[in-house]
Amino acid sequence: MLVNEALIAGKGAARGRSAEELEQIREILRSRFEVLNAEYEEALAENHKLRLVEIGDAAGDDQADSGSKTAERDAASSLIRALLDRRTQAEHAMQRLEDGTYGNCEGCAKPIPVERLAVFPSATSCVACKSNRERRAG
Numbered sequence: 001m002l003v004n005e006a007l008i009a010g011k012g013a014a015r016g017r018s019a020e021e022l023e024q025i026r027e028i029l030r031s032r033f034e035v036l037n038a039e040y041e042e043a044l045a046e047n048h049k050l051r052l053v054e055i056g057d058a059a060g061d062d063q064a065d066s067g068s069k070t071a072e073r074d075a076a077s078s079l080i081r082a083l084l085d086r087r088t089q090a091e092h093a094m095q096r097l098e099d100g101t102y103g104n105c106e107g108c109a110k111p112i113p114v115e116r117l118a119v120f121p122s123a124t125s126c127v128a129c130k131s132n133r134e135r136r137a138g
């Protein structure tokens with residue numbers, strides 16, 4: 001029963017999307033991936049520079065200096081992690097688009113509302129499943 005409902009509903013979303021729409025989505029995801037990739041590479045290079053400076057400076061450090069450097073480094077690596085995360089998500093969404101599963105929730109298999117995809121093109125679950133998962137994780 002539930003499967004049938006999902007299939008019928010699916011016709012309005014992933015299955016019912018025109019080739020033009022799919023091409024549009026693909027374009028959005030691709031440019032998103034490229035932006036994230038560039039930002040990621042930049043953050044990596046930045047982080048690398050930071051480390052080189054740190055190694056060079058380490059000899060003459062006082063306590064306060066090394067404290068602020070640690071904070072800077074932490075911020076840099078959490079940025080890198082966040083970018084990598086988002087890049088992987090965009091990649092994943094592109095993969096799902098090729099598989100024909102894009103636009104359907106990974107949790108409940110129902111179509112993700114188009115309005116949500118417009119805001120979060122790489123969303124792979126509906127709002128309900130996402131908040132369920134976050135509640136469990138938190």
Ligand SMILES: [Zn+2]
Pocket residue numbers: 105106107108109110125126127128129130
């Ligand atoms: Zn769901």
